[in-house]
Amino acid sequence: MGRRRPVQSQPSDQAVPAAAADNWWRQAVIYQIYPRSFADSDGDGIGDLPGITARLEHLTELGVDALWLSPFYPSPQADAGYDVADYRGVDPIFGELSDAYALIESAHRRGLRVIVDLVPNHTSSAHPWFAAALAAGPGSPERARYIFRDGRGPGGDEPPNDWQSVFGGPAWSRVTEPDGSPGQWYLHLFDPAQPDLNWDNDEVRAEFLDILRTWLERGVDGFRVDVAHGLVKQADLADWHYPQETLSGGTDQRRPPMWDQEGVHEIYRSWRALLDTYPGGKILVAEAWVQPAERLAAYTRPDEMHQAFNFEYLQASWTAADQYAVIDRSLAAADSVGATPTWVLSNHDVVRHASRLGLPVGTPRPNGIGIGDPQPDVQLGLRRARAASLLMLALPGSAYLYQGEELGLPEHLRLPDEARQDPTWERSGHTERGRDGARVPIPWEADAPSYGFGPTDASWLPQPGVWAEFALDRQRDVPGSTYEMYRTALRLRRALGLGSGTVEWLESGDEVLFFRNGPVRVLTNFGAEAVPLPEGAELLHASGPLDTDGNVPTDVTVWLRD
Known part of the structure; x- marks a missing residue:
């Protein structure tokens, strides 16, 4: 790889001027909560808003800056709440509107910002x-x-x-x-219960501006925008003779007529203008499965969205060359529009990275893993996941965590097919197992009913027996646990200003990624052989133990200070 030029992660000359507090999102660590699987307060087996409020102290102890809530609106739940029947209410399975107010107030009291999901591409057929x-x-x-x-x-x-x-x-x-x-x-680009809206319609545009105002007045700090690249379709609705690809676009084919059309940017400029009338740094975050990085960066120009999820990074192979390429490309693309990059390894739509990285390098990202599928190496997956997480948290910009990854949670790899609820499973003719394995309720207490998810054994998706070993109470204050690794990383990231730093690539080989961010040098070993620490370096943090000679083993990331 060799030495590369330093890449500025957040030049402010092109950005909209704002007070420091309004720029909180530029280096924030944001924690995704999937409400039905986080914490259940009433024992019905489905997580809810009071359950989340009761567990907010976990987020402050972990050290994140904000939380993002997947949909909790009234819905028939044909697609786990992403089929919205009422954008201004709360579904009874999650609580009442007063519970949403209580959650927002409680989070703010703890210094946590709150981002809610907005689903503008489609409504529920029950709307x-x-x-x-x-x-x-x-x-x-x-x-x-x-x-x-x-x-x-x-x-x-x-x-x-x-x-x-x-x-x-x-x-x-x-x-x-x-x-x-x-x-x-x-x-309906998704389920028949999710009819696509017509964003050429003025009434649709006015309605969503009012929905934004409603939740801003209720105190939320921003919106994660679902399918942000899909609102506008090519006017002629031309045939598309290619399969649906998760990441649309690329250099070898024309843009799909249903994704990433230029008209979406006019919509987001109007939303940004509205958000900018509110104090405190309200933000828009695009879920836009778009490549290359330059196309994605267009969503984060100074008058559009603040951030866009970096799915190209999420999908990058576990090799030094591929990791270097996607990080360098992401930094340059964000730099070109005055934005900051985002980094994400897991969410509710993908196989958890503690399992995904246990598959052979180069394996295409599976849409779910179940009984009879090729199984990942569980120990290797967790080892690589810890290294990947520590690498990610050393990068400048904003990082997103998915609930349970701080515990090292794997996918539920043997979820019974009869328990699956993702519409992908049925609509694919049982060829794609879908996303349920990443959505299983998380474990809090090893010896409690439903592992502390709720007061009873009820769980809307069955939890695997191995959940006990990943429970929070088995990891808190345990040196070397995945939870304590994350907690230390977030504390150091904040103290050392890594989120607002820059990347300078250092001399590396084909099997090692090595860069400097401010006072910290970061080294990840992808090779089969251990590599020595640079002479005179002080070890600040590591994703795993060094070997007996003090060298960095394979699939380990270390943070160093001179």
């Missing part, structure tokens, strides 16, 4: 708007809020185009018209 669209019929203003089209072929019996759903199967469903006749088709 009042969609019911009105079905009742009103073709050509009505009610249908104009969604993407309805006449079918192709004799009698309109074929879908309007060949698009496929992300969850498998056609992306169109046909409705029965009010008079009982076979009717138009509506677009």
Whole structure:
């Protein structure tokens, strides 16, 4: 790799001027909470808002800056709450609106900011708007809020185009018209219970600005925007003769007509203008599965979103060359628009990295792992996951953690197929196991019912027997535990200003990644042989023990100070 130029992680000359407090997000560590799997207060087996509030002290002890809540709005739960029927309320399974107020207030009292999920690409089919669209019929203003089209072929019996759903199967469903006749088709890039909104419609745009205002007035600090790259579709809805790819775009093909269209940026400029009228640094975070890095950076220009998840980094292979390439590219792309990069290794949509990294290097990221699938090396996966996490937390910018990764939680690798609830499992014809394995309720206490998730043994997805060894009470104050590794890393990251630093690449070999960030040198060994510490270096932190000669073993990251 050789020596590389220093890369400034956050030049402020292009950024919108703001007080230091308003720029909190530039170096923040943000913790994702999946509400139904975090903490259950009433024993029904589903996590809820009071359960989250009761466990907030865990986040302050861990040392994060903010929490992001996956959807808790009223929903039929066809896609675990990402099918929203009412964007201003709280689903009874999670509590009441007063519980949301209490959670926000309690988090703020502890110095934690609160980010909520916004799902603007589609509503639930149970949303009042969609019911009105079905009742009103073709050509009505009610249908104009969604993407309805006449079918192709004799009698309109074929879908309007060949698009496929992300969850498998056609992306169109046909409705029965009010008079009982076979009717138009509506677009759903995900489940049929999630009809896509028409973002060329002024009423849709006005409605979501009002939804943003509602939650800003309730005190939230920002929004994670679901499917941020999907709101605007190519006007002609042209056929797309390629499979759905998780990361859209790239250098070898044209842009898919359903993803990353230029029109999305006008929408986010209007949202940013609204957020900027509120004090305290309110932020927008894009879930945009877009590549290359330059296309993703467009979402974080100074008048658009503040951040965008770096999924290219999440998917990078566990090699020095690939890690170097994606980090360097991400830093340069963020630098080009005056943004800061984000780093993420796990979330509710992907196999947890403690399992994913236990698969052979170069294995395509699986969409779930279950009984009968190739199984990862559990010990190797955790070893690499710890090294990857310590590498990530040494990088400048903002880092996102997914609940349970601080415990080293693996995927539930043998979740019974009959327990699966992800619509991907059914719509793919049982060829893709989907995301349930990463969503299993997390363990707090090894010897408690449901491992402390709730007061009873109830759990909406079954927990594996190995959860006891990962429980928080088995790791707290235990030297060398994954929890204490994270806790120390977050404390040092804050104390040493790593989030607001810069990266300078140091001399490295093909099997070692080596860089400086401020007062810290960071070395990750990807090779089969141990490598010596640089002469005179003080060991600050490590993802695993050094060998008996004081060298850095394979799949270990160390933080060093001169």
